[in-house]
Amino acid sequence: xxxxxxxxxxxxxxxxxxxxxxxxxxxxxxxxxxxxxxxxxxxxxxxxxxxxxxxxxxxxxxxxxxxxxxxxxxxxxxxxxxxxxxxxxxxxxxxxxxxxxxxxxxxxxxxxxxxxxxxxxxxxxxxxxxxxxxxxxxxxxxxxxxxxxxxxxxxxxxxxxxxxxxxxxxxxxxxxxxxxxxxxxxxxxxxxxxxxxxxxxxxxxxxxxxxxxxxxxxxxxxxxxxxxxxxxxxxxxxxxxxxxxxxxxxxxxxxxxxxxxxxxxxxxxxxxxxxxx
Amino acid sequence: xxxxxxxxxxxxxxxxxxxxxxxxxxxxxxxxxxxxxxxxxxxxxxxxxxxxxxxxxxxxxxxxxxxxxxxxxxxxxxxxxxxxxxxxxxxxxxxxxxxxxxxxxxxxxxxxxxxxxxxxxxxxxxxxxxxxxxxxxxxxxxxxxxxxxxxxxxxxxxxxxxxxxxxxxxxxxxxxxxxxxxxxxxxxxxxxxxxxxxxxxxxxxxxxxxxxxxxxxxxxxxxxxxxxxxxxxxxxxxxxxxxxxxxxxxxxxxxxxxxxxxxxxxxxxxxxxxxxxxxxxxxxxxxxxxxxxxxxxxxxxxxxxxx
Numbered sequence: 344x345x346x347x348x349x350x351x352x353x354x355x356x357x358x359x360x361x362x363x364x365x366x367x368x369x370x371x372x373x374x375x376x377x378x379x380x381x382x383x384x385x386x387x388x389x390x391x392x393x394x395x396x397x398x399x400x401x402x403x404x405x406x407x408x409x410x411x412x413x414x415x416x417x418x419x420x421x422x423x424x425x426x427x428x429x430x431x432x433x434x435x436x437x438x439x440x441x442x443x444x445x446x447x448x449x450x451x452x453x454x455x456x457x458x459x460x461x462x463x464x465x466x467x468x469x470x471x472x473x474x475x476x477x478x479x480x481x482x483x484x485x486x487x488x489x490x491x492x493x494x495x496x497x498x499x500x501x502x503x504x505x506x507x508x509x510x511x512x513x514x515x516x517x518x519x520x521x522x523x524x525x526x527x528x529x530x531x532x533x534x535x536x537x538x539x540x541x542x543x544x545x546x547x548x549x550x551x552x553x554x555x556x557x558x559x560x561x562x563x564x565x566x567x568x569x570x571x572x573x574x575x576x577x578x579x580x581x582x583x584x585x586x587x588x589x590x591x592x593x594x595x596x597x598x599x600x601x602x603x604x605x606x607x608x609x610x611x612x613x614x615x616x617x618x619x620x
Numbered sequence: 621x622x623x624x625x626x627x628x629x630x631x632x633x634x635x636x637x638x639x640x641x642x643x644x645x646x647x648x649x650x651x652x653x654x655x656x657x658x659x660x661x662x663x664x665x666x667x668x669x670x671x672x673x674x675x676x677x678x679x680x681x682x683x684x685x686x687x688x689x690x691x692x693x694x695x696x697x698x699x700x701x702x703x704x705x706x707x708x709x710x711x712x713x714x715x716x717x718x719x720x721x722x723x724x725x726x727x728x729x730x731x732x733x734x735x736x737x738x739x740x741x742x743x744x745x746x747x748x749x750x751x752x753x754x755x756x757x758x759x760x761x762x763x764x765x766x767x768x769x770x771x772x773x774x775x776x777x778x779x780x781x782x783x784x785x786x787x788x789x790x791x792x793x794x795x796x797x798x799x800x801x802x803x804x805x806x807x808x809x810x811x812x813x814x815x816x817x818x819x820x821x822x823x824x825x826x827x828x829x830x831x832x833x834x835x836x837x838x839x840x841x842x843x844x845x846x847x848x849x850x851x852x853x854x855x856x857x858x859x860x861x862x863x864x865x866x867x868x869x870x871x872x873x874x875x876x877x878x879x880x881x882x883x884x885x886x887x888x889x890x891x892x893x894x895x896x897x898x899x900x901x902x903x904x905x906x907x908x909x910x911x912x913x914x915x916x917x918x919x920x921x922x923x924x925x926x927x
Contacts, residue, residue: 351734355746358731362753362807365764368774372767381772425642435639444646450857450913452865454882455902458889459653462899466656482649485642515634543757546867546882550889560759567763567872571770579760586755594748 366583373576380571390577400578403562407542410473410558414480415537419530421481422488422537427518429489430496448486456483457550464551471553479551480544484537491536495529528597535593539586654906661899662692696900706884706901710908713881716795716870717863720802724859725852727803728810732851733844735811736818743819747812754808762801762872769797769873793875801869806862810855817851818844857916861909881905 373391377384394400425445428435448456460479464471503525507517523530545560552558559578566575700706735746753761768774769791776788791797821844829839867882874880879887881901888898 347734347737350730351737353734354730355734355738358727358734358807358811359746359749361804362750365761365768365804366753366756369760369764369767380767381770381777421642421645424638425646428639428642432635432639437643440651441639441643441646444650445642448650450861450909452862452867452882452905452909454865454867454885455657455906458885458898458902459657460649462656462660462895463649463653478649482645485645489642539755543759545759560757563759563763564868567759567766571763571767575763576767579757579763582760583756586757587752590748590752590755 369576370580370583373573373580375573375576378573380573380576390573391581393574394577394581397574399557400559400562400574403557403559404578406473406556407559410476410480410548410556411538411541414477414484414541415534417477417481418484418488418537418541419534422485422533423492423526423530425485425489426492426496430493445486445489448483449490453483453544453546457547460547461550471551472556475551475553476548476556476558479547480537480541483544483547484540487536487540488533491533492526492529495526499525532593532597535589657899657902660896661696661903662694663696663896696896697904699897700900700904709879709881709884710904712878713864713866714908716798716802716880717860717866720799720806720863721856721860723799723803724806724810725856728807728814728855729852731807732811732814732818735815736821747815750808750811750815758805759868761805762869765797765801765804766792766872769800792873795874797873798870798880801873802863802866805869806859809858813854813858814848814851817848821847853916853919857912861912864909865905 372380374386374388375382375384376387376389425441429438429442429445432438457479460475460482461471464475469475499522503521504517507521508514512520543560544558545564548558549561549564552561559582563575563578566572731750735743735750738746771788771790771792773791775791776785779785780788791800825843825847826839829843830836834842865882866880867886870880871883871886885898885901885905888894888901
């Protein structure tokens with residue numbers, strides 16, 4: 344029997360407070376009227392208004408969003424292909440190297456990923472800018488995509504694909520019409536994670552960017568090094584709000600698809616039981 | 621109808637493409653860059669451009685390859701051994717990573733344990749609550765702590781108001797601030813793997829222990845803790861490895877006197893423009909990090925053989 348003790352509750356409440364208090368304080372202080380960050384001068388949306396006129400920040404935000412859009416899409420494509428190869432193709436030549444190249448970036452410190460990519464771009468004499476950041480973020484995020492999609496593919500009911508193939512659908516069509524729709528929630532989750540990782544990254548982007556491609560984290564970082572600023576509080580609050588809404592919407596969507604997907608799973612379960620009989 | 625002959629051909633071509641695309645991408649943008657780092661770390665320091673020498677000249681054939689190997693030098697690694705700055709920042713990184721991983725375990729375990737004992741519905745909500753901060757930017761969360769920890773920040777105001785201290789203590793640019801930042805940022809990485817294991821724990825084992833007269837603390841020590849060891853190992857690895865190479869947290873919250881290794885690479889590269897030295901520091905760091913992973917893999921393989 345599970346019993347919830349006072350200590351359990353205490354640990355959870357303290358943990359949640361610890362996780363959220365700094366963020367809440369940051370958001371509250373973004374509405375501070377005073378320029379001095381430490382002094383509370385009443386509520387105001389002054390800093391949000393000033394943001395709208397700050398071309399450098401807006402520019403950086405638009406570059407970050409574009410980088411994240413392209414990188415997340417490329418990473419989802421490459422990562423899904425890699426996951427399919429790892430789960431479905433059994434042993435193929437060079438599988439060990441393939442698998443280690445996928446898992447290594449997951450734990451590689453960003454400083455090293457960034458440094459090594461920069462040295463590659465320099466060696467190839469590629470001019471650094473928007474596309475080099477996209478390539479770097481794609482490489483970093485693809486591995487996370489693979490892990491997510493792979494876990495979905497592993498507990499995938501193969502009898503559905505077999506049924507499609509038995510009915511004469513070629514492999515590619517089976518994949519596009521049966522497999523893909525079923526793993527779509529995992530792909531969406533993976534794309535979102537890749538997007539968030541790209542939007543968040545400071546270190547790799549700092550190494551691989553060039554003139555004219557300053558991303559939002561790089562911009563924020565260069566401001567933050569000089570100290571706390573109310574405008575930056577406002578930027579961060581907008582960022583947090585967007586992320587929270589996106590994540591909540593995604594988990595809600597996941598819940599809805601799960602509720603809709605339940606009957607399908609039941610039916611395939613019946614199918615396999617029929618087979619066994 | 622489908623032409624039966626075209627099917628295998630189409631499928632094997634598609635199969636090849638599925639493997640080849642990500643394979644080629646990772647080879648070009650992950651493996652090759654790392655080999656370049658390795659090579660540059662073995663090059664003579666040549667500050668400013670061209671960034672490094674020697675370059676492998678494949679057109680010169682065997683003579684070129686021989687020249688290439690003759691040109692390699694271990695000077696950068698000798699520099700790492702001789703300059704105490706590098707050694708100190710490795711030691712400091714490992715020390716900070718080890719201590720903060722212990723802190724994370726001590727703080728994360730009770731949270732994960734409490735979560736696993738909550739009613740099912742609440743568990744799902746709590747998981748979302750723990751994961752949500754992870755989605756907001758790393759940089760923003762560290763910046764939030766700069767707000768709190770600054771000299772006239774909220775922490776000092778609270779401490780002064782409660783008469784805990786008379787003079788506002790300095791938090792920023794100290795190791796304490798680094799620990800706070802790390803524990804804050806990595807807590808979800810510790811809680812989630814622990815929770816995943818604790819949630820699946822067979823409660824009847826604890827009931828059996830209680831029926832046999834085992835006190836609760838002893839049952840925790842002898843049943844729960846050993847059974848949750850896979851979660852502990854996963855959480856420790858997920859935290860320890862990235863913390864060693866951490867750059868943003870020590871750079872924004874820590875002082876500049878004793879940098880962590882991520883900062884050292886950054887400074888060598890951006891400030892000193894000594895690319896070969898930065899590359900050598902990076903290679904040694906990778907070797908340091910690969911060791912625990914290999915040990916873990918070995919352990920995991922042995923335990924899966926046993927069971």
